Amino acid sequence: ETGVTQSPTHLIKTRGQQVTLRCSSQSGHNTVSWYQQALGQGPQFIFQYYREEENGRGNFPPRFSGLQFPNYSSELNVNALELDDSALYLCASSSSGPDTDTQYFGPGTRLTVL
Amino acid sequence: AQSVTQPDIHITVSEGASLELRCNYSYGATPYLFWYVQSPGQGLQLLLKYFSGDTLVQGIKGFEAEFKRSQSSFNLRKPSVHWSDAAEYFCAVDGDSNYQLIWGAGTKLIIKP
Numbered sequence: 460e461t462g463v464t465q466s467p468t469h470l471i472k473t474r475g476q477q478v479t480l481r482c483s484s485q486s487g488h489n490t491v492s493w494y495q496q497a498l499g500q501g502p503q504f505i506f507q508y509y510r511e512e513e514n515g516r517g518n519f520p521p522r523f524s525g526l527q528f529p530n531y532s533s534e535l536n537v538n539a540l541e542l543d544d545s546a547l548y549l550c551a552s553s554s555s556g557p558d559t560d561t562q563y564f565g566p567g568t569r570l571t572v573l
Numbered sequence: 574a575q576s577v578t579q580p581d582i583h584i585t586v587s588e589g590a591s592l593e594l595r596c597n598y599s600y601g602a603t604p605y606l607f608w609y610v611q612s613p614g615q616g617l618q619l620l621l622k623y624f625s626g627d628t629l630v631q632g633i634k635g636f637e638a639e640f641k642r643s644q645s646s647f648n649l650r651k652p653s654v655h656w657s658d659a660a661e662y663f664c665a666v667d668g669d670s671n672y673q674l675i676w677g678a679g680t681k682l683i684i685k686p
Contacts, residue, residue: 463616492672501577501663501676502617515673549617553672562672564609564617 463552463565471571477538480568482550484531489554490514491533492562493525496547508533537570545572575600575668579677586654587685594649594680596664604668606647608638611679612660620662623647634658659684 462485472478484491490509494502504517508527522538531552537544547567576599586592598604605624609617621632628640638649647664661681665674 490672492674494674494676499678501579501665501678502674504673504675507671507673515671517673551617551672561619561622562674566614566616 465565469569480535482533484552488552491552494549540572575675577677583681585683592651596647600668604666607665609663
């Protein structure tokens with residue numbers, strides 16, 4: 460039990476739709492990172508938020524966007540869904556840098572795009 | 574660019590046997606290094622991490638890993654595996670100390686009874 464929760468657990472959308480995935484971090488964790496994990500692959504870094512500001516972005520298009528809220532929750536929004544967006548989406552939170560803390564992962568949201 | 578290679582997609586080991594999972598990374602300096610385990614339907618759990626100092630790192634569940642700078646490797650080991658160790662194992666690096674991890678493709682560990 461990491462204290463990081465994600466909702467929903469599973470989601471089915473059709474191509475072109477928009478989706479919002481949610482993550483609730485541990486209290487006091489001001490850094491949240493989102494990852495996409497396609498079937499049979501390792502996670503890929505999407506972006507990171509620190510104190511409600513984007514703090515780094517991987518190789519993902521602008522239709523992937525995020526928000527972080529003061530209550531330690533965050534959202535990942537994906538517009539104009541494509542079939543290749545089907546994946547497990549993971550959020551991870553930490554309270555400070557990796558040399559002083561551990562990054563905790565949620566169980567993920569499985570997104571299927573038809 | 575940073576990259577992580579886990580050369581073994583699957584590894585099958587008999588219960589009670591020793592285990593070594595390989596991880597090689599590409600990065601100019603010494604990054605922070607991690608091993609995570611992912612069981613079906615569960616999130617990623619940190620097994621161990623290396624930042625600096627002693628190159629042999631002890632983790633949870635009886636796992637250890639050794640950092641070898643000359644080989645750019647961070648291999649995971651366990652002296653005696655249990656059936657409950659069956660899972661997928663991921664090596665990851667953080668070159669910029671900001672938790673924006675670069676991951677390997679994973680190694681699926683299968684345990685033979």
